[in-house]
Amino acid sequence: MIPLIAATPTPQTKALASAACAGGVILQVGYVPAILAHYRIVFGAKRTGPREKGEPIERLFVWLAFAAALAVFAAVVF
DSSP: OOOGGGSOOOHHHHHHHHHHHHHHHHHHHHHHHHHHHHTTSSTTTTOOSSOOSSOHHHHHHHHHHHHHHHHHHHHHHO
């Protein structure tokens, strides 16, 4: 697959590239609180016991970031 910026610039490819960039930014922003929740630095600090693979609050942040990225992607494309 060729990079979107290498394709012939049409309104569709510009919209797709912009949507992919916006979705990627949202996912990157959602990564920060998910990591903090995973290591119980800020979120979930009151939990005790061994850490689980995928803390409950970490999963929430991941799903929220995914849903927000998907919504932003769709809003920019359409």
